[in-house]
Amino acid sequence: MNYGEAVRARVATARFRGELESESVRFEASNPVCGDVVRIALNISGGKIREARWKASGCPPTLAASDVLAEMIVGLTVKEAQAIASEDVVATLPGLPRTSFHAAEVAVEALRGALQALD
Amino acid sequence: MRIYLDHNASSPLHPRIKERLAKLGPLGNPSSLHAEGRKARALLDEARGRVAAWAGVGPDGVIFTSGGTEANALAIHAWKSCVIAAGGEKAIRMDGGSHASVRENAPRGEWKITVGIERASLHLCIAAHNETGAIADLDAAVAAARRDGAFLHIDAVQWPHKMAFHTKLREADSFAISGHKLGAPMGAGALIFSRPVEIDPMIRGGGQESGRRSGTPPLAAIVGLGEALALKDEDVARDRWRRLAVRLQDRIRAVLPDEMTELSDCEHGLPGTLLVAFHDLPGDVFAAALDHAGIAVSYGTACSSGEQEPSPALLGTGVSYGLARSAVRFSIGEGNTEEEIDDAADRIARVHATVRSSLMGTG
Numbered sequence: 001m002n003y004g005e006a007v008r009a010r011v012a013t014a015r016f017r018g019e020l021e022s023e024s025v026r027f028e029a030s031n032p033v034c035g036d037v038v039r040i041a042l043n044i045s046g047g048k049i050r051e052a053r054w055k056a057s058g059c060p061p062t063l064a065a066s067d068v069l070a071e072m073i074v075g076l077t078v079k080e081a082q083a084i085a086s087e088d089v090v091a092t093l094p095g096l097p098r099t100s101f102h103a104a105e106v107a108v109e110a111l112r113g114a115l116q117a118l119d
Numbered sequence: 120m121r122i123y124l125d126h127n128a129s130s131p132l133h134p135r136i137k138e139r140l141a142k143l144g145p146l147g148n149p150s151s152l153h154a155e156g157r158k159a160r161a162l163l164d165e166a167r168g169r170v171a172a173w174a175g176v177g178p179d180g181v182i183f184t185s186g187g188t189e190a191n192a193l194a195i196h197a198w199k200s201c202v203i204a205a206g207g208e209k210a211i212r213m214d215g216g217s218h219a220s221v222r223e224n225a226p227r228g229e230w231k232i233t234v235g236i237e238r239a240s241l242h243l244c245i246a247a248h249n250e251t252g253a254i255a256d257l258d259a260a261v262a263a264a265r266r267d268g269a270f271l272h273i274d275a276v277q278w279p280h281k282m283a284f285h286t287k288l289r290e291a292d293s294f295a296i297s298g299h300k301l302g303a304p305m306g307a308g309a310l311i312f313s314r315p316v317e318i319d320p321m322i323r324g325g326g327q328e329s330g331r332r333s334g335t336p337p338l339a340a341i342v343g344l345g346e347a348l349a350l351k352d353e354d355v356a357r358d359r360w361r362r363l364a365v366r367l368q369d370r371i372r373a374v375l376p377d378e379m380t381e382l383s384d385c386e387h388g389l390p391g392t393l394l395v396a397f398h399d400l401p402g403d404v405f406a407a408a409l410d411h412a413g414i415a416v417s418y419g420t421a422c423s424s425g426e427q428e429p430s431p432a433l434l435g436t437g438v439s440y441g442l443a444r445s446a447v448r449f450s451i452g453e454g455n456t457e458e459e460i461d462d463a464a465d466r467i468a469r470v471h472a473t474v475r476s477s478l479m480g481t482g
Binding site: 003005007008009011012013014017018037039054055056057058059060063067 | 401403404407408409410411412470473474476477478479480
């Protein structure tokens with residue numbers, strides 16, 4: 001499948017991959033249909049997301065969407081991060097095939113799960 | 120600089136062929152009677168003669184097709200009709216790792232398809248596996264077909280150039296080749312018969328190819344195919360391709376000794392073919408990342424509807440699901456250099472480290 005250069009670039013560079021040395025919360029979400037899994041870890045202080053890291057198991061779009069999402073949320077307040085939708089992630093991955101939009105959904109689900117777990 | 124390591128999928132235009140095509144000038148339709156048409160007809164005849172000479176058959180033993188897929192499909196269609204006409208048992212024996220163009224064109228319904236050693240009236244053999252590079256025992260394939268009194272078709276799409284001509288190809292009832300695997304333009308292949316045979320065409324309408332395959336022939340691609348097969352053995356660097364594949368394998372193994380399983384035998388299999396499973400790394404993920412890093416490779420998985428499935432052709436060879444899921448194929452050919460291979464190995468190691476640290480369960 002042609003995922004588009006934005007997806008390939010994200011998979012190859014993946015700046016926000018990995019683990020955090022100090023994390024406030026982590027959450028793992030999965031897509032029951034395709035089996036993709038995204039785990040996101042956040043370091044939050046003063047109501048703001050200071051750091052974000054992810055690991056995933058899945059197709060290239062899932063890895064790319066996770067990395068895009070992690071980049072998007074660093075520096076946001078928890079409230080601002082809660083407002084992020086999968087469409088926002090898709091918009092930053094030009095060329096992502098419609099059949100791969102599930103990748104953004106599972107990444108955002110992981111983020112929302114993590115933010116809910118803070119409560 | 121990009122490094123192209125996907126020659127089994129398609130090999131870039133060979134310089135000699137490019138030069139020949141540049142000199143062709145304007146061409147008419149080979150069926151037209153005017154001067155331009157006659158010139159086109161002469162080129163078509165010349166290409167047919169070259170393919171026939173390479174295969175050691177008469178010119179009427181060559182049917183030009185759009186490529187290897189159509190050649191395989193036409194052969195199966197033709198021999199299926201012959202089996203039915205002869206009142207033979209509707210049974211096909213095919214190799215487990217058959218290409219989709221063979222697997223998916225095999226008849227269904229009342230036809231019995233086996234991948235074992237059961238007797239069958241039509242045998243379908245893949246001469247050289249496009250993914251693993253495994254070379255078939257063509258002597259055994261011909262012997263088995265003779266034992267069964269069966270028709271034998273060989274998918275030889277990966278064979279020319281990478282391997283010297285094998286006379287057993289000619290002892291099959293037919294075999295298929297494809298031009299763009301040999302540095303010719305895409306769009307032309309050939310179904311080659313070892314003896315004159317009347318076949319039931321799949322495509323009717325213009326009577327081209329002696330009524331056996333209608334449609335205006337893609338002349339430039341056909342000329343390229345003829346030119347490719349006219350190259351002498353010494354002009355084809357298959358031994359170098361083999362050495363480069365071994366070099367790449369050695370270099371990857373040196374940096375990732377515990378992270379890989381070789382699924383090909385690049386020292387003895389199809390020259391230039393290296394299939395490696397990188398443990399725990401989905402092949403599509405790794406191939407996408409390598410593409411961004413400037414290396415063109417192939418992977419045997421497809422992601423449709425969110426599911427990644429390993430290549431059926433690879434699974435059919437007996438490779439486990441887990442290894443097939445992680446398999447990436449490097450195929451080396453004309454133009455690749457030692458410097459490229461060393462550069463590719465460095466990039467592979469770098470990209471491997473990045474992708475590995477992105478994945479769950481990989482430490």
